Amino acid sequence: MTVEILVNLLGLGAISGIIWWFWVAPKRPHAEAVAVEEKLRIHVRGGVYEPDRVRIKAGESATLHFIREDPTPCAEWVLFPDLEVSAQLAVNEETTVRLPASEVGEYSFHCQMQMYRGTLVVE
Amino acid sequence: MAESSNRAAHPTEKAIQVFRLQGANCASCVNKIERAAKEVSGVEVATVNLADRTLSIRGDAEAAAVTAAVEAAGYGAEIVRASARELRERQRAEEQRHYHQLLWRAALALGLGVPLMGWGMITGEVGVNTTFQQVAWGLVGGLTLVVLVFCGGHFFSGAWRAFRHHGATMDTLVALGTGTAWLFSMLVVGVPQLLPESARHVYFEASAMIIGLINLGQAMEVRARGRTSAAVEKLLELQDVTARVMRDGEEVDVPLEEVQVGNQLRVRPGEKIPVDGRILDGSSTVDESMLTGEPLPVKKNKGDRLNAGTLNKNGSLLFEAEKVGAETRLAQIIELVKNAQSSRVPIARLADTISSIFVPTVMVLAIVAALFWFNWGPEPRAAHTLVVLTSVLIIACPCALGLATPMSVMVGVGKGAEYGVLVRNGKALQQASELTTLVVDKTGTLTEGAPKLTDIETDSDADELLMLLASLESKSEHPLAEAIVDAARDKKLALYDAENFEAVTAHGVRGRVHGKRVLLGNRKLMKRENIALEKWQACAEALSAKGRTAMYAAVDGELAGVIAVADPIRKDAKEAITRLKKLGLSIEMLTGDNQATAAAVARELGIARVHADLLPEDKEKIVGELQQKGTHVGMVGDGINDAPALARADVGFAIGAGTDVAIETADITLMRSSLHGVADAIELSKSTLRNIKQNLFGAFIYNILGIPIAAGALYPLTGILLSPVIAGAAMAFSSVTVVSNANRLRWFKPASVASDRKEAK
Numbered sequence: 001m002t003v004e005i006l007v008n009l010l011g012l013g014a015i016s017g018i019i020w021w022f023w024v025a026p027k028r029p030h031a032e033a034v035a036v037e038e039k040l041r042i043h044v045r046g047g048v049y050e051p052d053r054v055r056i057k058a059g060e061s062a063t064l065h066f067i068r069e070d071p072t073p074c075a076e077w078v079l080f081p082d083l084e085v086s087a088q089l090a091v092n093e094e095t096t097v098r099l100p101a102s103e104v105g106e107y108s109f110h111c112q113m114q115m116y117r118g119t120l121v122v123e
Numbered sequence: 124m125a126e127s128s129n130r131a132a133h134p135t136e137k138a139i140q141v142f143r144l145q146g147a148n149c150a151s152c153v154n155k156i157e158r159a160a161k162e163v164s165g166v167e168v169a170t171v172n173l174a175d176r177t178l179s180i181r182g183d184a185e186a187a188a189v190t191a192a193v194e195a196a197g198y199g200a201e202i203v204r205a206s207a208r209e210l211r212e213r214q215r216a217e218e219q220r221h222y223h224q225l226l227w228r229a230a231l232a233l234g235l236g237v238p239l240m241g242w243g244m245i246t247g248e249v250g251v252n253t254t255f256q257q258v259a260w261g262l263v264g265g266l267t268l269v270v271l272v273f274c275g276g277h278f279f280s281g282a283w284r285a286f287r288h289h290g291a292t293m294d295t296l297v298a299l300g301t302g303t304a305w306l307f308s309m310l311v312v313g314v315p316q317l318l319p320e321s322a323r324h325v326y327f328e329a330s331a332m333i334i335g336l337i338n339l340g341q342a343m344e345v346r347a348r349g350r351t352s353a354a355v356e357k358l359l360e361l362q363d364v365t366a367r368v369m370r371d372g373e374e375v376d377v378p379l380e381e382v383q384v385g386n387q388l389r390v391r392p393g394e395k396i397p398v399d400g401r402i403l404d405g406s407s408t409v410d411e412s413m414l415t416g417e418p419l420p421v422k423k424n425k426g427d428r429l430n431a432g433t434l435n436k437n438g439s440l441l442f443e444a445e446k447v448g449a450e451t452r453l454a455q456i457i458e459l460v461k462n463a464q465s466s467r468v469p470i471a472r473l474a475d476t477i478s479s480i481f482v483p484t485v486m487v488l489a490i491v492a493a494l495f496w497f498n499w500g501p502e503p504r505a506a507h508t509l510v511v512l513t514s515v516l517i518i519a520c521p522c523a524l525g526l527a528t529p530m531s532v533m534v535g536v537g538k539g540a541e542y543g544v545l546v547r548n549g550k551a552l553q554q555a556s557e558l559t560t561l562v563v564d565k566t567g568t569l570t571e572g573a574p575k576l577t578d579i580e581t582d583s584d585a586d587e588l589l590m591l592l593a594s595l596e597s598k599s600e601h602p603l604a605e606a607i608v609d610a611a612r613d614k615k616l617a618l619y620d621a622e623n624f625e626a627v628t629a630h631g632v633r634g635r636v637h638g639k640r641v642l643l644g645n646r647k648l649m650k651r652e653n654i655a656l657e658k659w660q661a662c663a664e665a666l667s668a669k670g671r672t673a674m675y676a677a678v679d680g681e682l683a684g685v686i687a688v689a690d691p692i693r694k695d696a697k698e699a700i701t702r703l704k705k706l707g708l709s710i711e712m713l714t715g716d717n718q719a720t721a722a723a724v725a726r727e728l729g730i731a732r733v734h735a736d737l738l739p740e741d742k743e744k745i746v747g748e749l750q751q752k753g754t755h756v757g758m759v760g761d762g763i764n765d766a767p768a769l770a771r772a773d774v775g776f777a778i779g780a781g782t783d784v785a786i787e788t789a790d791i792t793l794m795r796s797s798l799h800g801v802a803d804a805i806e807l808s809k810s811t812l813r814n815i816k817q818n819l820f821g822a823f824i825y826n827i828l829g830i831p832i833a834a835g836a837l838y839p840l841t842g843i844l845l846s847p848v849i850a851g852a853a854m855a856f857s858s859v860t861v862v863s864n865a866n867r868l869r870w871f872k873p874a875s876v877a878s879d880r881k882e883a884k
Contacts, residue, residue: 004498011494015487022483026289041172046281047292071221072277072341073348074293074522077465077529084548086465090210091217094172112465113525114478115285115292 033121036062044078044089044116045069049109052118058104064097074113080120082107140186142178145199147171152198159196163188211359218345225342228274232335235270239263239328240848251315251323260312260325267305267327275301275334291482293521297337299486300516301330304847307509322503326513326847333517333851340855344522347862351530353869354537355464358457361413361432366397369441386444390435398431399446399453407438414453415794416543416803459547460540464533468549470812471528474819481521485830489515492834500835507835510844514833518850522858523825527818530865535811538871543794544804551790555774555808557755561703561801562746562768564760565714565724568778568798570690572761574603576610577671577691580662581684588683590616592643592676594636598624603672604632606688627651631674642677649675649682659685670723689720692727699798700728702874706805708757711749713742713768742768759801776801803873810871818861825857 033053034040043050044066056062068075068089078097079086087097099120107120147156153171156178160169165184172179178200180189186202193200243249251260271279279302281294308325315323365376369387382388382398390396392407408420411433420436423429429442432453448454467475493512500507532549539546546552566572579585593611596604598621611618621641624634630651631644642652646663649656654677656663663685666673671689675682700710711732714721721735734745742760746768749756758765758772766788769775777789778796793800833845 007497008494011490011497015490018483018486018490021286022289022291023480045284046277047285047294048288048290052288071217071224073345079465079467081467084462084466086462088461088465090214091221093210093213094177112529113522114475115290115521115525117288117290117479 033119036064041065041067041094042118043067043069044075047115049116049118053121054118055121055123056099058122059101061101062099064099066095066097068092068095074111074115077112078109078116079112080107080109140180140184140189140202142180142189142193142200142202144171144176144178144193145201147176147198155196156193156198159192160189163192211356218349222342222345225338225345229335229338229342232270232274232331232338235266236328236331236335236848240332243328249324251311251325252320257312257315260308260327263327264305264309264312264325267330270331271301271305271334274338278334291486293482295482296485296516296519296521297333300513300847301333303509303516304513305330318505319503322505324506326509329513329847329851332848336848336851336855340859343859344862347859347866348530350866350869351533351862352464352537354534354540355457355460358413358432358453358460358540361395361453363395363397380448382444382447384444384447388442388444390440390442392435392437392439394435396429396431396433396435398444399451400429400442400444402427402429402440402442404441405438407440408436410434410436414456414543416541416800417795417797456540456545459545460536463536463546463548463552465529466532466548466550468528468532468553468815470553470815471819474524474527474822478521478525481519481524485516485519488830488834496835507844510847511833511835513847514845514850515830517847518829518833518845518854519826520822520829520854520857523822523861526858526861527822528815530862531811531814531818531868534865534868535807535814535871538868539804539807542800542803542807542873544800544807545792545794546804546808547790547792551774552808552811554755555757555791555805556812558708558757558774558805560711560749560754561708561757561759562711562713562749562772563730563798564742564758564765565712565716565721566690567761568759569696569712569724569728570692572690574606574672574688574690576606576686577689578666578687579684580659580686581676583683586614586616588676588678589614589686590618591636591639591641591678592686594619595621595624595632595634595641595643597621598634599626599632601626603688607686640679643674645674649677652677652680654680654682656682658682667719668723670720692724693797695797695799697728699802700730702799702802703805704729706802706809708805713737713745715739739764740767743771746771757801759798776804799873806873807871811868814865814868818864821864822857822861829853
């Protein structure tokens, strides 16, 4: 009997953990976003962009540098749907992506399948 | 910060040179190399990137000087000249390597999984009851762990990395599914007494098989995906590697990257044209089908434009480079196509929303289903719980959902480029498939756009009369005059010099040619000169009714005949209109011309609704009015005069030669000056959207059916649960199916092409 309660509690705990970690926690505003500087490289590897929150200035065009270390086809494209920008990323090469000047806000960027996700913070 | 973002904003304005470094592998080298490079004159910014061992230089420094400076600092440097094509080839190789890697991983994992599964099926002995079995299965468990790490390690590391970023991907599902099965099996091996006897099963074969199958599925996906970008590949192949530049009167072969604006280049028959330019000398026919989809080669003479990537057929040409590198039409087309290929389609919004929450949802569902079996399921409950948990995690496939639209758009947009149809983005593609009304500008779209002499009616010698009139009109600047002079030139008639030339406003022209008094103009002119019209009046009126501009000609005070000028209807316009009607579009014509001319053209083409006497701004208004009635309006124009209307329409089609302006403003640009392109574009968009819907439907149905089945929905009927191995196979091949279905679009052929082929046979 105790085993059954334990397993059920474990299951329910896992469910709430999943909901919290994947849905609630990411919604909280993180203070940290990495500013784009000359040397900032966004690495694409193992399902994520690193860093995945990138800050640029509003009203100025910017250039991002992506380095794709992941040869899986999912990582091949990066899309900024709101800015109508997309780029095909070369494996183990640096690919520059030009972003037009845009208004203040948060824009998501992701791969074609939305598995790799990142946020562009324009401020 | 301000300065750095400023600098980051302009890196492409000055030439960037990239060098591959040797011997640079520590942080301190970075400073040393950067300092050395900055001392070279002309270098403005030098940046070392340690990750890919490169040095980027901005400024106009000599490459050799930079190499020398870096070498003096104790490192090696070599300039990287990566053309788009070279880069592509490297990526191809990379892809190939990845493909083989995936195949190897699949083979290894299946090499363990298949015998294990066979053993289980034949002997049925997968239980752990004795110490011997514990040891034996413990060894198998160790082997499985090796397989998990070597063949599936990337799933685990990916899942972990994503997890830290609050993200969950397909890797998460695979890692959780196979990891759970392995952990449970090890628990059985380690402490079998914890579990009831009926549940003491091991599931090592499931872990190994799933890893193997998913690797295999990914390998097949890589293959199939490679084919989706075949169209861009084809365009890239049009770019030549070298060009023949004239230097000091000699022809020198140089790499394409070194050709500069203003260089004089030579192309021989059968060669590709390397850059955009204008012919200085020579004439030839040029095959432009790869850019425009226009099957017939085009005659090119001195002063005509040449486009990079087109094929010089039979003459030797000397031309001047006007646009090179990324500026050429070909490069711009490639860029446009690539951008459009990766853009999103509104129809996929639901799929996008779902795929962003898909993985965590599936995880929750898997736990709920597992708990259900644990609490209320039949014995052996522990085994059932594990099977259900693993199967649900494994069968759910976010990939199929996420790939459904991008793959079809990729193939569809690429296919369009092959037929000279450039689609700006996925939205335009979708909207083109939903159009109900097509508004077509007359001049230049339905007609040639330049008036031509259509009729010459006389009792005497027609050539003689044409010669007199053309001689007279050669002094005039009226657009109609040009048509008459051109007609005479085409017939190779020698023209005389006209004397006493006079243009009578709103009437016509008069003068003396070869000693004869010649008059050409409308009825009013003849009346003024007291010339009787009766003989030709009926003829002139008949011509006017056909939409042509008829003029009376008089020689030495006698009416000599009637000539008519009109903007001729394009040869293929009627057929294209019929095609468009068959596609379910109602066609409306817009023109600045008068009602009579417009109505005549419309009658000939079978267009029911005509808006004539329009000012340019009226066109936009009409498009707006139609939209208010709830119709989806497409507008076809030349992209320059019609820009506002094109922008207002749901889909703007810019037709004709694909001027740079048009490429920028239109939703869909047609490289070929034919209305057939519009029909091709609409057919293509309909096919692509159909393909997307099939893919989305398939992906949704797969997940909607697959997850409940894996959760055990069929158990009451069949009495067995879905094996995690089968779930793994289903998931691996669902995404391959989606990509393969998208690849079917590669066989798309517009109706015009299909019928051309039939005629050819």
